[in-house]
Amino acid sequence: MPTLIFQIGKFFLQCLWFFLPIGFANMAPVFARKINFLNVPVDFGYSIAHKRIFGDHKTWRGILAGVLIGECVFLLQRFLEQYPVFTALHFTSYQTLPWYFGALIGFGAVFGDLIKSFFKRRKNIAAGTSWIPFxxxxxxxxxxxxxLIVVRIPLSAWLTILILGFLLHIATNHIGFWLGIREQRW
Structure with missing residues (x-):
């Protein structure tokens, strides 16, 4: 029984470890919003059928911040992998992954957010309004x-990361709201 509990705990930590660059990439635009560099909407103000493509809150600054932070977190993980305690936290050796892996999944994170924003605009959901679970x-x-361009992880890890990420997203947004960093709780 202790071995099973250890294996389950290790699996959850591996999922969390894999999620970190994605999660931090998603938070990066919020922390970069005070920087004026590239504070230009991704859609440049264009609309489709009188609806903004993404809206003013999706900026090139946010995309760059997400990509850079995703890469920095990955490079830190790659560095920490030399220590045995961190070696156990991955599905595959981060040394074998390309140096740009963090930027790739960081971009994936902000791209996923852009796609969701596109559909929110089509459904007339105002920017900043919650659209659970999307x-x-x-x-x-x-x-x-x-x-997936670079590495395959088990389907069970995908599902676990989605659940963990969903719960962590709610928790961090609530904390950000209480700290005055976010305007919305959700």
């Missing part, structure tokens, strides 16, 4: 799908 899983799906 607001909580869009970036996770984007990051995981883009990870």
């Amino acid at each position: 607001d909580q899983i869009d970036y996770i799906l984007g990051g995981l799908i883009f990870s």
